[in-house]
Amino acid sequence: MAMEKQAVITETHHRQVTAIGFHPVRREILAGFEDGVIKTFEAEGSKLVHTSWEHQGWITAFLYWTEGKVMFSSSNDGYIVAWASGGGVFDKIRVGSPVYCMALHVRRRQMVCGFNQAIRVFSLDEGGAVQPSAVADKDGSHLIHIKSGSTSTEHTDIVRCIVCHESRVYSAGYDSKLIIYDSSSYPGHRGLSPVFINHKAHEAGISTLVLVKDTENNTWLITGSFDKVVKIWSQDGKLTHRLDGFISTVTDICYVPKNKTLWVAGGSPIASLFDPKSGENVSDFIGTFQESEANEKYHIQLLKYFPELHQVVASTSRRHLIVWKYNPSACITALKCKHAVECLTYTKKVPILIFSGGNDGEVHKWERLQSNHFMYSKEVFPMSEAYSKLAQIKNIKRQAAAKQTLRAIGRPTQNTQHDRTLNQNNVVDKHKSALLQALFVEYLDLLLIASEDGNIYCWGFDDAAVDALKGMKPVGFEHLVKKYAILLNDDSELLINRCDQEIQEKDSVTNRVAGFICKNVLTGHNNCITSMVLVGRDNGYHSTYLLSSGWDRRICIWDLEKASLHDTFRNTSPNNSNDEELACDGIVIDMAYCPKRNEFAYASSDKMVYIRKFSEVGSDMTLCNTLQGHDAEITQVRWNKVTDKWITGSEDGTIRIWSEDGMTCDQILATHGAVLALCIDLKNGSIVAGVQNTIKVYDSQTFKLMQTNIGHSDSVRSIIHIPDRNQYISASWDKTIRIWNAYKQSKKKRLQKLDEKRDENSRHTANNPNYSVDSMYTPC
Template identity: 35%
Template sequence: MAMQEHLRMKEHHRSPITALGYHTARRECVTGFKDGMIKWWDMENGRVSLQAKEHAGWVTHFVSWTQGRLFFSASNDSSVLVWSTSGTVLERLLIGHPVFTMAINLTRHLLLCGSKGRLMIFPLDERKESGRVINMAHGFSDYTHKDIVSCITCLDNHIYTAGYDRRLLIFDTYQTPGRKKLTAKHCIPHAHNAAITHLLLVRQQETTRLLSGSFDQTVGIWSQDGQLIQRLGPFIGNITGLCYVASVGIVWITSGSSQPTLYEPQSGEIVSQFISTFQDNQKDGPVLQQLFSLPDSKHVIGTAKPQHILVWRYNELGCLTILHCKKTLECLAYAKKEPVQLFSGDSSGTVQKWEKSYISPFIYSKESFHLSEAQLERHGPLAQQVKRGLREEQRPRPGSPRKWGKASSSHQTGCSTVQSTVTDVQKERKNFMRALFAEQLDILVVSASDGNIYLWEFENFTPDVDPPSQQCLPVPNGGSKVLTSACIGDKKAQDLSSGCVEGFTCRTVLCGHTGMVTALALAGDDTGTSLHYLLSGGWDGRLCLWDLQNHSLQNAFSSLPDCYGPILDMAYSPKRREFAFSSSTGGVFICAFNPLSADLVLLAELCGHRATVVALAWHPLEDRWVSGAEDGSIRLWLAGG
C-alpha cells in the first residue's frame, strides 16, 4: 500500500501554472494559469478535454461543491466564476477585490473568499431562491486580518484562516433568523515569523490536526482549538505545498526540492527515509511546487518547475516501508513476537536487526551485529578441525602466500564433491546464505558460506517497558526534517517500542559442513508442536539434523539418493512429518522425518524441472509442495508427490 508515480507530463502552455483543483462532477483535474486560462484534463492519460479563458487575471484558486455539482474558480481580477458540469459559466460574481483563496463550509452552506485585509462570506443557494447560486445580498465581510488572507479551511461549524499578517484565526459560525454570521473565537497573532501561505486540516480517527506552512520555512502543527503541538523545520525553502494523503496517512510537504518531506501526523515523525514513493527521484530533478490530494484519497496531483504536471496513484500492492542496507542482502527472517522484528544478513557477514516502532507502522530501528571469533562456542563433528584451522591461520607463516579455497559454483549433473578443506573454507569471508527464526526457542539461525551455522540468541526480553521520551532533533546543514532518534540514518536507534530486547548475541556455531550451507528448515518432535530440530544441507552434499535446544548434532543422514548433487533448498511439512530437499540436478526428494533414525527414508522423487531447483516451500493451506527453478518455472505438487 503506497503512492506511486502514475503520470508525468509537460505543459506546453506558455503561461505559468498558478492553481490546481479537481472538478468532482466531471471527475477531472483542473489547472489554472497566470493568463486566466483554465484546462480540464483526464488524470489517467493527461488528455485535455476542455479549456476556457474567462478570467482576465491570474487564476488563484479552485473549489468543488459536490452537493451542488458545481465548480468555482477565483482570480485576482476580482471575480469568482461558477462552472457547470458541461464546463460553461453559470454565474460571474464580481466582488471588487482580488480573491486569493476560497473554501466552502458545508455545515453552514457558505462560500468563503479571502482578499487583502478581509474575509468575505456568501451564503450558497442551491435552489436559487435568491435568483443566483451565490446569495450576494446576504453576504458580509470580516476585517480581523490586516493583510492578504491566503488560506482557508473548515471543520464543522469552525472556520480557520491565515494570511500574510502571520495571524492564524479560528472563527465560529452561527445562524440567526434570516442571517448567517461568524465571530472570531481565537486569534494567534504571531503563528509564524513570516507570511502564512498554506493551511491543511488532517482528520484521523482519534485526533484532528491543523498544519500551517509559511515563508519562514517551517510548518506548525496545531490542535483544533489553536494550541501549538509541534513545529517542523527549518526546511530548505519556503513551504510551497501541503497535502494529506489519507489512504496512507501521510502529509506531503514541498519546500523547493524534487523530493517532498513526508510527515506522519499520528506519530509526529518525519518518515521520508522509510517511504519508497520518492526514493528514486533525482535530487536535481524538477522542483515540486503545488500539491493537491483528490477527495477519493487515491490520487495526488502536483506541479513542478518548469511546467511539469505529475500524478501519483495509490497502489494496494505497493511497498509500505523501505529499509536501506549498505551491502548486498543475502537472507531475511522475521520474528512473530511483539514488537515485530526482521533480521537480514548481508554479503559482508553482518546481521541487522530491524525492530518496528509502536508509534508508527513505517519506522524501524536498526542495530548491526558482527561476529566475534573469540566468543564463539563450536559444536558438531567438525568443531575441532575448525578450531585447529583458526589456530593455524593465526600463526605467522613468513614467505608462504595465503591460499583461498572456494567451493565450485557450477551446477553439476552428477555427484559432486566439494574440494575445499574445512580450513580453506574458514579463511573465506563470511557471506550469510540463509536465515530463519525459531519462535519457540527465540533463536535466529543463520547459515554462511564458510560452512558454519550461527545461532543468535536473546539474553533477556522484558515486555511492557515504557519507551524512552522522544526528543525532536533538527537535521544539520539546513535539512528539512525533524526526527526522533529512531529515524537517524545508519546509527543505532533507540528502542521506541513498549518491549525491550536486550543482549542479542551469537555465541554458538554448528560445524558440520565443509561447504556453504544453502538449505535450512525447522522440524518438530513426535507431537509436531515443538520445532526445535534443524535440518541443514549445502554444497558439500551433506544432510544434517541438529538439536537446537542442546546445540548438538542429532544425525548425519546416510542412504542419500545417488547423484543428487549439492543441496540448494529445503522445506518441512509439520502435518505430514516429512521434509523435502532440492538439488542442482533439478530433482526434489521427499523424505520421512524421524530424528531417531540414522537412515534416510526416501518417499518420493519429484521430477519435472529441467533446470536447477533453487527454491522449495510447503504450502500448509493447500497441502502442496511448491518448487521454483532457474528456468523461471514454479511447480505445485500433491502432498504425496
C-alpha cells in the same frame, strides 16, 4: 499500499501554475496559470481537454459545489467564474477585489472568500444554478449573493488560506495570524465571530493551511509558512508538533488518508512525508519518493489530494504536472539497506522482530516503532563477534587434535610452544561471507544464520543481561506485596505462584531488550549452506533438531539444545555407488519439512526434489518419493499445511502443486518468469511467489492470480508471511526490504475452506488423534 507515480504532464503552459483543482463529475484535472488561462486534463489519460481565457489575472483557487454541480474559479482580477458541468461558463460574478482563496461552508450553504485584510461570507443560491447566464445578467441574480455578504477584518494582510469544518472557520494569511471563527447560525447573525486569534503563529507569513481528520477521529490543523516551518495544531489552536528542516518556503501541504501521511512541498524535488499523529518524518520508509525523483532538479510547488480518484497532483517549477495514484497492492514500507538482501526470518512473540541477512555478511534486526506503522528501528549485529567465536571454536578443535596427535606418538601433551604456534596461525578471514538463509527457533530464542563460508552462526539473547534485568526489583518489593496483598485483586499478577511467575518471566519481553550475542557456531559443512529446516519437540522428538544442506550435497543433523552435530545423512542403499553421505547428484538448493507425514523434501540442481523420512539416525532417512517434471533448476520447495500439498518453483517459469504423497502433479502454474522465492500464506494457504522482481499471489483453491505486487527493481530473494499483521515481507537484490498487505480471501471462501478442512479432520482423527483443523493456522 502507497501512492505511485501515474503520469507526468510536461506540456502544460508557458507560464507558472498557480492553482490546481479537480472536477469530480467530468473527472478532469484543472490547472490555472499566471496569465489567467485555465486548462483541463483527463485525470486518467492526462490528455488536454479544454483551454479557456475567462480570467485576466492569476488563477488563485478552484472550488467545486456538489449541490449546485458547479465549479468555481477565482482570480486576482476580482472575478469568480462559475463553470457548468458541460465545461462552459455558467455565471461570471464580479466581486470587485482580488480573491486569494475560497472555501465552502456546507452546513450553512455559504462561500467564504479571502481578500486583502478581510474575509467575506456570501450565501449561495442553489436555485440560481438552473438559470442561464444571460438571465442572471438581466435581473441581477447570481449564484453568489455578493451584495448581502458579511465581512470580517481581523486580518491585516492577504488572507491566503481558509478551511471550513462543522461550525468553525479557520483562516491564515501573510500577517502570520491563525484565526478560528465561529459561524453559529443563531437568529440575526450572518457573519463570523472570532473565538481564537494567534497573532504570531509563524515567524513569517502563512502560505498554506489544511485540516486533517483521520480514521480515529483525530483532527489537526497544519500550517506552512515562509519561515520554512510546518506546525501542527490541535482543533482549538494549541501547538502539538513543529516540523522544520525545509530548504525553502513551504508552498503547499496535502493529506492522504489512505496511508495516513502528510505531504509537504518545501523547495525540494520530492515531497516530505510525515505522520501527523507523531510528527515524525516517514519519507525514508515509504517507497513513493525513493526512486528517480531525488535526482530531479525542479522542485514541487503545489500539492492537492483528490479523494474521488485517490490521486495526488503536484505542480513543479518547470511547469510540469505530476500525478500519483493510490495502489492498494503497493508496499506499505520500504526499508533501505546498503547491500543486496538474501534472507529473512522473524519472531512470533511480541514484540515482533524481523531479521535479514545479505551479501555484506551483516545481520540486521528490524523492529516496528510504536508511534506509527511506517518506521522501523534497525540494529546491526557485529559480525566481528561471530568471527571471534568461530576463531575460538577452531582454536579449541586444533588444540584438541594436536594433543591427540602428541599422545599417539608418545610425546608430552604440555607443549606450550606448539599451542602458541596454533594461536598465531589462527587468523580469521576478515572477508564477510554472504548470509544465505535465516531461521528463528522460538522454543530456544535462537537465531540461526547460514553463511556461504559453510558455517551456521547461532545468535541469542544475552543470558547474563537477561538475568540482570529480571533481578532488577526494588528493595523490599516482596515484603510490600505481602503487606498490601489485601488491596490487590485475586487475579493480580503480583499474587501468582512462584512457578507460574518463573514461566511468565521466561516468556516475557525482558529478554527482548537484552541484546543479541553470538552464542555458538555450527561447523560441519565445507561449502555454501543454502537450506535449513527445523524439527522441534512438538513433532514428538526428545530434542530440537536442525537439518542443513547446501553445495557439498551433505545433510547434517544438528542437536540445537546440545549445540552439536548429532549425525549426518548416509545413503545405505546397495545401488549407491557414490559417497554414501551425498544426498543427490546436484547441489541442494532448498529444503522443507512436513510435520504431518514426518518427511522432508530437498530440491536439487539436478531438476529433482527428493522426499525422505526424517529420523534422528542419518542412515534411517529412507527415500519415499521424488518429484520430477520441471525443465530447469528447482529453486524452491514448500509444504502447504493448509491444503496438504507439496509446492515447488523453478527457473523454468512454473510452479507445480503435488499431491500429499508426491505421487502426482495436480496443477501447473505458469508464472512467466523464473521463480526465485516462495512462501505459503499461513492463513489461507495462498502461494506467494517471487517471480524475478515481482510478487505474485495465487489462490490455493482456484489457482488464479489474485494479487500482484510491483515495487522491487531487482530479483526477489526471500518472502515471509506475518499472519498477526497480515503482511508479506520481501527481500531483494535491489537493497530493500518491502512490506506489503497480504491477500485477503472473501469470507465465503474462508468458510468453505474451513468446512472442507473440518470434514478432512474428521476423517483423519481416527487414525491420528493429534491431527486437528486448528493446526492449519500455526506455521510450520
